[in-house]
Amino acid sequence: MKLPEASCGEFTRYCGSKNSCCFVKLFVLSNRQLIIQSVEQLTLFYETKAEIFYGKGFPQQGIDDRPLVVAYAGVLSIVKKIGLVVKVDGEANKKANELEKWLRSNGVEVVRKESPPPTRRFSNKNKTTAPPNLFCLFVLGGDGTFLSAVRWIGDRDIPILGVKFGEVGFLAETTEEDLFTAARSILNDKFTITPRMRLLVRVVREEREIINDTVLNDVVINKGALARLANIETYIDDHYLTTYRADGLVVSTPTGSTAYSLAAGGPIVHPAVPASIMTPICPFTLTNRPLILSDTVCIKIRLAKKSSDIMLTFDGQVGLEINDQDEIFIKKGEYPINMITLPGQHYFDVLKAKLRWSGGRV
Numbered sequence: 001m002k003l004p005e006a007s008c009g010e011f012t013r014y015c016g017s018k019n020s021c022c023f024v025k026l027f028v029l030s031n032r033q034l035i036i037q038s039v040e041q042l043t044l045f046y047e048t049k050a051e052i053f054y055g056k057g058f059p060q061q062g063i064d065d066r067p068l069v070v071a072y073a074g075v076l077s078i079v080k081k082i083g084l085v086v087k088v089d090g091e092a093n094k095k096a097n098e099l100e101k102w103l104r105s106n107g108v109e110v111v112r113k114e115s116p117p118p119t120r121r122f123s124n125k126n127k128t129t130a131p132p133n134l135f136c137l138f139v140l141g142g143d144g145t146f147l148s149a150v151r152w153i154g155d156r157d158i159p160i161l162g163v164k165f166g167e168v169g170f171l172a173e174t175t176e177e178d179l180f181t182a183a184r185s186i187l188n189d190k191f192t193i194t195p196r197m198r199l200l201v202r203v204v205r206e207e208r209e210i211i212n213d214t215v216l217n218d219v220v221i222n223k224g225a226l227a228r229l230a231n232i233e234t235y236i237d238d239h240y241l242t243t244y245r246a247d248g249l250v251v252s253t254p255t256g257s258t259a260y261s262l263a264a265g266g267p268i269v270h271p272a273v274p275a276s277i278m279t280p281i282c283p284f285t286l287t288n289r290p291l292i293l294s295d296t297v298c299i300k301i302r303l304a305k306k307s308s309d310i311m312l313t314f315d316g317q318v319g320l321e322i323n324d325q326d327e328i329f330i331k332k333g334e335y336p337i338n339m340i341t342l343p344g345q346h347y348f349d350v351l352k353a354k355l356r357w358s359g360g361r362v
Helices: 090-105 143-153 176-187 347-354
Strands: 008-016 021-029 033-037 042-046 075-078 081-086 109-114 136-141 160-164 192-196 199-205 208-215 218-223 230-236 239-246 248-252 275-281 291-294 299-303 310-314 318-322 326-332 337-341
Touching (some): 081 143, 199 218, 218 326, 230 248, 239 248
Parallel strands (some): 081 109
Antiparallel strands (some): 199 208, 299 326, 310 318
16 A cells, blocks of 8 residues: 555545454545554554555555554544744743643643854754654744754754744734734644755855855854954855955854844845845945845855954844955755644735835734
8 A cells, every 4th residue: 555645634444464354544644654553553653655565465564664553443532742842931931831831631642942142152062853743833932942942953954933922023923912822723734845945054264164054034244343344255166256444244144134133234035936046244335235145056255364263143132253364155055944824814914014115913
């Protein structure tokens, strides 16, 4: 028996074992955690677009090359495990407690994590990642909390929903007031997934890669408070572009175009546009304008000789002090982040509300 790719719904199939034969009703949701519940057994597995066979007379091929045989009639039911990442804030924690209690009352397993504070030191020591079998992730906080949750997800294919508890909340899909309405929609699978591009950032020092990381919003080169203008050499696919004399340089995704890049005078780019944006921060030459690039290019950046007191920051969460010995390579990442979109939500409604355009409400 082969389940079709991306299949959802109810299937009834003939199954057998060495000792018995039966019909088993399968409720299949592609790429989600499933459980077989029967009198005799409880088996956890994943439907990962593989060929799955059951019982006597069929090839004994199961998940992870292990046979999967259903011996007794049972019902395959979807058991969801949901993650919560919560801002360190009294109101956010109170609402997270309510949500966790409500989810558990609906038979959902909950994994909870507090959002860590930003740090100036980049380190992979003691770095943790989200469990691979999360159905989705709720983020209660502002954009900073959301970005820390994205770092926690890493390369895993876990849908994420932002719930606004911060000041701006461009990344939030819903608000505190609509949290439980959104949660019901998600538990009932009434949502869609919108992939958002990420940037892969590599830092090479003396021919050795010291950083390999991804960002959802932006990577920023910024001078210190007392430093002189930074001289930032830029190359596109190894072709020299220019040397920016500026306070810094922002390289952002379309999602990040409404963050630091916008504050530095960059354009607003729709998240579906396949592009990256380079925006100089307070450039000495006024003709150094923001530049929109294809998402197929590789950007190389290095500092001019004798540069000092320059920081490289990743989504505003972690930082690294860089010098003229470093080369920074930036290109489209292989793994996008999957953002949950709820019924009735529209990107331009969020945009005009946050920017207080005519017809928008915060």
